[in-house]
Amino acid sequence: MSQLIQLFPLLSILILLIFGAFLTPLLKRKKIILKLHIAINSLVTALSFITLFYVAKFGPFVFQIGHYPAPFGIVFKIGPIESSIGLMFSFVMTMVMWYSIFSLEKEIKEKRVSFFYILNSLLLASLLGIVYTSDIFNGYVFLEVSTLAACGIIIVKDKKENIKAAIKYLLLSSLGSGLVLMGIAFIYSISGHLNMTYIHGEIIAAASDKTNLLLISLILFTIGLGIKSAMFPMHVWLPDAHTNAPSPSSAILSSLVIKAPVVFLIKIYYLVYGIEFISNSNVFELLLIFGGFGMIMGSLFARRQKILKRLIAYSSVAQMGYIFLGIGLGNELGLTIAIYHMIAHGLTKSSLFLSAGSFIEQTGFKNIEDFKGIGKEMPVTLGIFTLSALSLIGIPVLPGFISKWNLALASIESGKIYLLAIILISSLLNAVYYFPIIINGYFGEDNLDGKVFRSKSKPIKELIPVIILSLVMVAVGFLSGSVINFIKSGISIM
Amino acid sequence: MNNLLILLPLMIPIFGSLSMAFSKIIKDKYMKPAAVLIVIVNFFSIFLINNQVNIEVLHIIKMNEFIDIYFRVDQLGKLFSYMAGSLWIITSFYSLEYMKHEGKERRYFTFFILTLGIVMGISYSGNLFTLYIYYELLTLSTFPLVIHADSSEALQIGKKYIIYSFVGATFIILGMMILFSITGNLNFTGGGISDIVLYPDKTLLLISFLSMFIGFGVKAAMVPFHSWLPAAMVAPTPVSALLHAVAVVKSGIFALLRTTYYIFGPVLVKELNGDKFLIPLVIATIIMGSMIALHQENLKKRLAYSTISQLGYIILGILMLNPEGLIGAILHMINHAVIKITLFFVVGSITYMTGKKYINEIHGLGKKMQKTFLVFTVAAISLVGIPPTNGFVSKWMLGIGAMDAGQVLYIIILLFSAFLTAAYLFPIAVEGFFKKEEIMTEEGNMDPPKMMMVPMVVLAITIIFLGLFPNGLIRFIEVIVQDVF
Numbered sequence: 001m002s003q004l005i006q007l008f009p010l011l012s013i014l015i016l017l018i019f020g021a022f023l024t025p026l027l028k029r030k031k032i033i034l035k036l037h038i039a040i041n042s043l044v045t046a047l048s049f050i051t052l053f054y055v056a057k058f059g060p061f062v063f064q065i066g067h068y069p070a071p072f073g074i075v076f077k078i079g080p081i082e083s084s085i086g087l088m089f090s091f092v093m094t095m096v097m098w099y100s101i102f103s104l105e106k107e108i109k110e111k112r113v114s115f116f117y118i119l120n121s122l123l124l125a126s127l128l129g130i131v132y133t134s135d136i137f138n139g140y141v142f143l144e145v146s147t148l149a150a151c152g153i154i155i156v157k158d159k160k161e162n163i164k165a166a167i168k169y170l171l172l173s174s175l176g177s178g179l180v181l182m183g184i185a186f187i188y189s190i191s192g193h194l195n196m197t198y199i200h201g202e203i204i205a206a207a208s209d210k211t212n213l214l215l216i217s218l219i220l221f222t223i224g225l226g227i228k229s230a231m232f233p234m235h236v237w238l239p240d241a242h243t244n245a246p247s248p249s250s251a252i253l254s255s256l257v258i259k260a261p262v263v264f265l266i267k268i269y270y271l272v273y274g275i276e277f278i279s280n281s282n283v284f285e286l287l288l289i290f291g292g293f294g295m296i297m298g299s300l301f302a303r304r305q306k307i308l309k310r311l312i313a314y315s316s317v318a319q320m321g322y323i324f325l326g327i328g329l330g331n332e333l334g335l336t337i338a339i340y341h342m343i344a345h346g347l348t349k350s351s352l353f354l355s356a357g358s359f360i361e362q363t364g365f366k367n368i369e370d371f372k373g374i375g376k377e378m379p380v381t382l383g384i385f386t387l388s389a390l391s392l393i394g395i396p397v398l399p400g401f402i403s404k405w406n407l408a409l410a411s412i413e414s415g416k417i418y419l420l421a422i423i424l425i426s427s428l429l430n431a432v433y434y435f436p437i438i439i440n441g442y443f444g445e446d447n448l449d450g451k452v453f454r455s456k457s458k459p460i461k462e463l464i465p466v467i468i469l470s471l472v473m474v475a476v477g478f479l480s481g482s483v484i485n486f487i488k489s490g491i492s493i494m
Numbered sequence: 495m496n497n498l499l500i501l502l503p504l505m506i507p508i509f510g511s512l513s514m515a516f517s518k519i520i521k522d523k524y525m526k527p528a529a530v531l532i533v534i535v536n537f538f539s540i541f542l543i544n545n546q547v548n549i550e551v552l553h554i555i556k557m558n559e560f561i562d563i564y565f566r567v568d569q570l571g572k573l574f575s576y577m578a579g580s581l582w583i584i585t586s587f588y589s590l591e592y593m594k595h596e597g598k599e600r601r602y603f604t605f606f607i608l609t610l611g612i613v614m615g616i617s618y619s620g621n622l623f624t625l626y627i628y629y630e631l632l633t634l635s636t637f638p639l640v641i642h643a644d645s646s647e648a649l650q651i652g653k654k655y656i657i658y659s660f661v662g663a664t665f666i667i668l669g670m671m672i673l674f675s676i677t678g679n680l681n682f683t684g685g686g687i688s689d690i691v692l693y694p695d696k697t698l699l700l701i702s703f704l705s706m707f708i709g710f711g712v713k714a715a716m717v718p719f720h721s722w723l724p725a726a727m728v729a730p731t732p733v734s735a736l737l738h739a740v741a742v743v744k745s746g747i748f749a750l751l752r753t754t755y756y757i758f759g760p761v762l763v764k765e766l767n768g769d770k771f772l773i774p775l776v777i778a779t780i781i782m783g784s785m786i787a788l789h790q791e792n793l794k795k796r797l798a799y800s801t802i803s804q805l806g807y808i809i810l811g812i813l814m815l816n817p818e819g820l821i822g823a824i825l826h827m828i829n830h831a832v833i834k835i836t837l838f839f840v841v842g843s844i845t846y847m848t849g850k851k852y853i854n855e856i857h858g859l860g861k862k863m864q865k866t867f868l869v870f871t872v873a874a875i876s877l878v879g880i881p882p883t884n885g886f887v888s889k890w891m892l893g894i895g896a897m898d899a900g901q902v903l904y905i906i907i908l909l910f911s912a913f914l915t916a917a918y919l920f921p922i923a924v925e926g927f928f929k930k931e932e933i934m935t936e937e938g939n940m941d942p943p944k945m946m947m948v949p950m951v952v953l954a955i956t957i958i959f960l961g962l963f964p965n966g967l968i969r970f971i972e973v974i975v976q977d978v979f
Contacts, residue, residue, distance in 0.1 A: 394667075396627040397561065405560070405671065412675040417698075420671060424664045431660045439637075439652065443644055481561060 005054045006063050009076050009086070009132045012044040013125045020121025024114060034101055037117045041094040044124070048087040055083045056486065060493060062134075070195050077134040080490030081339055084483075085131050085263055088343045091472070092255050092350050093124045098465040099354050100248040106361055107246040108157050116156045120252065123149035130260040136184055136272065137194045139264050143180065143228070147173045150257045153249040154241050165240035172227055172237045176261075179224030186217035187272070196271040207277055214273070218283055221268050228261040231324055232294030235317045239301075242313035247357025250309060254316045254353060255346035262323055262342065266335070269327070270494045279330055287328030292422045294321025299429035308356050308368050311433060312349070315392065318426060319345045325419070326407055333410040336488050337403055340480070344399030347473040348388045354466045355385040358458050368437055372444030380463060382441045384470050389434040391473060394427040399477040406484070497552040500565050500618060502539035503575065507532060507611030514604040522600075526590050529603040533586045536610060537579040544572045551620060560674060563627065566620030566682070569974045570756075570824075574617035574748050577828055581736070581835055582610050584949045588839055589732040591945035592846055596642065596730045605638045606733075609741055616745050622670060622680040622757060625749060629666070629713075632745055633659040639733045640726050651725045658722040662712025669706030672698055673757070682752055684977035686759015699758070700766045706753050707772060713746030715802045716809060717779040724798040731842030734794060735835045743801065747808050747827050755978040760815045769813040776813060779806035780907055784914035791852050793841045796918060797834065803911060804830045804877070810904060811892050817975045819895025824971045826888035829876070829960060833885060836873040836953040837919075840866055843942040843950070853922060860926030862940040865947060867926045869954045874919035876957045879912050884960035891968075 020040050027033050055061070060079035064070070097120065104113055126149060129142035147170070154166040188194065190210055191202035203214060227234040238258070242250045269278050278284065298318030305311040319341070326338030358381045359374055360366050375382040391398035404423055411419035476483060510532035513519040520528050544567065553564040589606070593599045612635050615628035633656065641652035674680060676693055693699065712719040723743070727734055737743065754763060763769060783803025790796035808830065811823025843866050850856055860867035876883030879890075889908060896904035941947055960967065 395630055396623070397555075397563075402561075405667075408671040409675050412672065417672075420668055424668055428660060428664050432657070435656055436653070439641075439649070439656075443638065443641055443649065443652075478555065 002054070002058065005050060006061050006078075008047040008051045008054075009078055009082075009128070010063065010065060012047045012090070013128050013132075015040060016044060016121045016125035016128075021118050021125065024118045024121070027114070030110075030113060033114050033117055037121065038094070038097055038101070040121065041090065041097050041124070044128075045087070045090040045094045048083065048090045051078060052083040052087050055080055060490070071193060071198050074133065074135045074138050075195060076132045078132060079493060080486050081263070081266075081494075082131050082490075084343060084487060084490075085259070085339070086128055088346050089124065089127055089131070089256050089260075092346055092469070093120065093252065095465040095469050096248045096251050096350060096354070099251075099357075099462070102462040103357065103361055104246065104248060112156050112158070116153060116246075116249075119149045119152040119156065123153065123252065123257070127256055127260040131263050134196045134267070134271065135194050136187070136196055136199065136268070139267075140177070140180055140184060143261065143264065144177055146257060146260060147177065147228070150241075150253060153252065154245045156249065157244070157246050159244065161240070161244045165237075165244045169237040169241045172234070176224040176227035176234075179220045179227075183217040183220035183224060186213055186220070190214070196267065199272050200274055203273060203277065214277065215281055218273060218278075218281060221265065222283055222286065225261040225265040225268075226290065226324075229258045229265070230317055230320050232290050232297060232317065232321060235294070235298070235320075238317060239310055239313040242316065242353075243307060243310040247309070247353055247360065250313070250357070251350040251353040254313065255350040258316070258320060259342045259346060262320075262327075262338075266327060266338070270335075284328045284330040287324045288416075288419070291321045291324030291326075291328050292419065294318060294324065295422055295426040296321075296429070299426055299433065303429065303433045305433075306367050306369065308359070308366060308371065308437070309353070311368065311437075312352050312356060315430070315433075316345075316349060318430070319349070319392065321426070322403060322407060322423075325422075326403075326410065329407075329410050329414050329416070329419075331410055331414050332488065332491055333406060333413060335491055336484055337406040337410060339487050339491075340399075340406070340484055341403040343483070344391070344403055344473070344476055347469055347476060348391050348400065351384055351466050351469040351473060352388040352392075354469070355381045355388070358463070358466075359385075362458055371437065372440040375438075375442035378458060380460065381458060381466075382438070384463070384466050385441075386438050387470050388473065389430075389438060391477070393431045393434055397477050399473060399480065400427075402477055402480040402484075499539075499543050499546060500552045500567065502543065503536055503579075503614045504565070504611060504618065506536045506539055507607045507614065510536075511604050511606075511608035511611065514600065514607060517600065525600055525603065529607060530583075530586050530590065532607055533579075533582050533610065536614075537583055540575045540579045540614070543567060544575065560623065560680070562621060562680075563624045564620040565615075565618040565624070567618060568682075568684075569970070569977060570748075570751065571617045573824070573828070573970060573974070574744075575614060577744075577831055578610070578613045578617065578741075581831060584953065585732050585736050585835070588735075588842075588946050588949045589730075591943050592732055592842055593730065595846060598642065598644075601638065602642060602730070602733075605635055606736075608635045609639070609736075613741055613745060616748060619682075621682055622673075622753070625752060626663075626666060626670065629710075629745065629749065630663055632713075632742065633663070636733075636737065636742055640729045640737075642730050642733065643728060648728050651728050654725055655722050658712055658719060662709045662719065665705045665709030665712070667709075669702040669704075669709060672702040673706070676702070680757070682756035684756060685979065686755070686762055687757055690757075690759060691762050691765065696766060699762070700768060703753070703758050703763065703766060703768045704771055706757075707750065707768070710746050710749040710753060711775075711809070714743055714750060714805050714809060715746070715779075716775055716805070717782055717802070718775075720779065720783070720802050723802060724795050727792070727794045727798050731794070731838055731845065734798070735838035735842070743805055744827060744831060747805065747812075750809065750812055751824070754812055754815075755820070760979065764815055769815060772813055773810075776806050776809045777907055779803065780810065780911050781914075784911050784918065787918045788914065790918075791854065793844070793851060793853060793856075793922065794838070796853070796922075797837050797841060800837075800877070800915065800918065801830075801834055803915070804834070807889070807892060807908070807911075810907075811895060814892075814895045814899045814901075814904070816895055816898045817979050818891060818898050820975050820978070821968065821971050822888055822891030822893075822895045824974065825891055825964070825967065828967070829884040829888045829957075832953060832956055832960070833873050833877050836869060836950060836957065837877070839946070839950045839953070840870040840873070843946055846946070847940050847942050853925060856922070856925055857929035858926070859940075860923070860928075863926075863942075864939075865941045866950070867923060869950045870926070871923045872954045872957055874923055876961065877919060878916045882958065882961045884957050884964065887961060887964040887968075 126145035302314035787799035876885035
């Protein structure tokens with residue numbers, strides 16, 4: 001039995017690739033495609049769920065693909081962090097798929113719909129691969145696949161802005177990939193290995209006389225993966241891409257695609273270089289600076305936006321700042337919270353984008369101005385939006401608050417009290433740009449007279465996936481104690 | 495099992511307001527009686543659990559040391575819940591009539607009752623974290639009441655209210671974060687968290703104390719964070735009355751009491767010299783509030799600035815850090831609640847009956863609205879602090895506290911401000927009673943309908959009653975004081 005469960009991570013990637021990506025083009029009828037993809041995604045979620053339970057019960061395990069042992073074959077290392085992030089990815093993807101059944105055709109051309117599903121399967125497979133693998137080159141390959149697939153789900157709408165945004169993303173992201181590849185080349189030249197554990201052994205041996213080379217490779221990884229995960233000054237591609245993509249794509253992009261490179265980065269830091277080398281370098285200070293600036297500047301940019309989705313996109317930049325800040329603190333709690341915040345933000349941001357998507361779909365507007373009084377027409381949708389926004393603002397017990405609180409504790413623990421100011425200012429700024437939307441939505445009445453909304457409200461049936469997402473989000477907040485302990489147990493073995 | 499009873503006052507208003515929100519559950523016809531009924535039932539549930547001996551602690555969620563939502567009934571909580579519960583009943587009767595001319599009654603009563611539930615949560619919360627959650631919720635639930643008119647001015651002011659509140663909450667959370675990282679414990683304990691004096695990080699503790707005090711001080715309208723309060727006068731009068739008398743500003747005061755006496759403890763605050771940093775702000779609050787009130791032509795605004803100054807008294811009492819000062823502060827918290835709600839009701843009645851809002855419009859109105867102005871005069875006398883009213887008693891206690899603290903300055907400030915209080919309140923009564931009538935076309939008695947008059951009279955009687963027989967209340971408060979010193 002345990003042999004079988006250990007197969008699940010690979011199995012889910014293979015299922016996604018074979019059935020989701022390679023077989024779908026052969027199918028003609030759209031209904032079958034939809035059903036197939038919902039089934040595949042639910043199956044993958046179930047598999048990830050079982051894996052998570054297995055890891056929680058029996059501890060982490062190592063899976064050798066094709067039974068080739070480590071230095072020669074590719075190895076998956078599944079611990080608490082990998083399994084929980086994997087579960088989050090597949091769960092959010094399933095919910096977004098479910099949501100997209102009802103709304104996708106309103107946004108993109110009909111013949112593109114199956115294309116969208118194929119790309120998403122490919123995307124999820126590659127993201128799961130990045131999270132699970134412990135082979136550095138294998139990770140790079142998955143990273144490339146995910147970039148291309150992500151470009152695909154942006155241009156699936158084939159408007160002019162989409163193509164522009166996708167090209168911008170592709171260029172910057174390729175730059176990032178190039179840097180990562182260079183980093184891998186440097187490391188390979190020192191160690192002669194691609195498996196993370198083996199590289200680590202060689203690096204420790206070579207650390208004293210090849211320090212500069214290692215530092216250069218470290219910076220290459222940080223910047224390269226930083227571009228892909230929208231670290232603050234390298235975030236310029238993100239707002240365009242997330243704003244113009246169809247709403248389900250935006251949800252996937254912001255809650256999944258920018259998270260996977262961070263997981264990869266954490267693995268490189270802790271598994272490849274090891275904590276000693278990293279803490280002797282200044283890379284954590286770099287992350288603190290980038291993260292801190294991201295938290296403040298992202299929110300400041302968001303405050304000035306007029307388009308709703310663009311505002312949410314900039315808020316993602318700020319939220320990624322929290323994650324980098326957590327990693328940059330360099331202590332156990334900081335790293336734990338960085339990972340917790342990935343999960344929390346993944347759930348929150350996807351429900352934000354999906355509810356914003358419903359506003360846009362039902363009204364045909366996209367500016368914040370035009371959503372005054374929307375709460376009277378679509379109370380449930382705005383309710384979901386409010387709940388997610390409250391989490392980001394940091395109302396207690398919702399996950400956003402838990403992250404902020406623990407980040408603050410972690411920064412006090414590491415003796416950097418001034419970071420408290422950044423955390424608090426950033427959460428205040430969150431309040432400043434989310435509250436007007438909510439307040440005008442519920443209480444503004446300007447738009448009710450004279451303007452006709454396309455329809456009264458979205459049927460509850462179509463909102464169920466978003467409601468589930470936000471319920472899970474609340475649960476992650478309420479159960480934060482056990483979630484954080486679980487992640488911590490994964491960090492201590494890293 | 496008995497512990498679960500504590501959920502009654504917390505849950506009755508919340509479910510009540512949820513069912514109020516939908517016209518399918520409570521029909522329009524029954525809406526108003528239902529609202530009053532909920533408030534009254536809630537008062538009985540408060541009474542029930544406050545007199546239940548063996549209710550101690552009810553943990554709702556305990557995830558770890560920090561995320562620990564629990565409720566506890568103690569003397570201070572009892573006092574606050576009684577105060578809120580009874581004033582809510584009076585206000586609900588008053589609003590039945592008053593809200594007819596403001597409209598959107600269903601929305602008003604929904605949030606009115608919701609706020610009651612949240613104030614109950616504040617009074618029974620057992621640790622700082624729970625208090626903080628309810629504190630944030632209080633901002634959110636009172637917001638729709640503040641912007642009741644939905645005009646663009648109201649929305650603008652609502653925004654101001656939210657921003658001030660969230661800045662305050664940010665300070666609070668900064669203090670909480672630092673405190674939690676030092677002590678790992680946020681539970682309310684009489685006289686301060688045990689062994690808090692022994693922690694070596696005195697500077698951090700001081701920062702934590704100050705930032706929490708300032709944070710909660712925003713809701714208690716401490717200068718320089720007071721300006722939301724006069725602005726919030728745009729709300730309907732019963733809302734202003736409640737915001738001022740109980741719901742918001744008194745929750746701020748209550749939270750200040752909790753942090754000073756149940757988290758840090760008077761001994762530590764004295765050792766940190768925390769009071770020395772804050773006293774200048776408090777003195778500024780008292781003097782500035784009174785001075786600005788003198789110049790307000792709008793009646794409601796005048797009362798609002800008066801509130802700011804009176805809240806300064808209470809905070810001063812808290813910071814005297816001696817038993818008499820604390821008794822005075824708690825007593826004044828209650829007395830001011832009763833007095834200020836009365837004053838607002840009177841001003842509301844004037845506006846309701848005549849549409850007049852400014853002091854120069856009410857010449858001779860006292861002859862038409864005799865009872866109303868009589869009530870006003872009683873409340874004004876009490877706020878100035880003339881016997882035999884309750885305002886005198888609490889100011890007397892505050893004075894004794896100031897003597898104990900050895901600060902003659904405090905007494906001078908108290909007297910000076912009492913003089914100013916007289917200067918801004920009595921002219922209203924004088925204008926009403928003694929100025930010549932100008933353009934008063936309507937004939938006869940213009941006192942408001944019974945539904946508004948009776949609550950006002952009841953309040954006026956309470957003012958005098960508490961002035962003549964304050965001992966029961968003082969004994970109740972002494973239990974609190976013995977617990978924390």
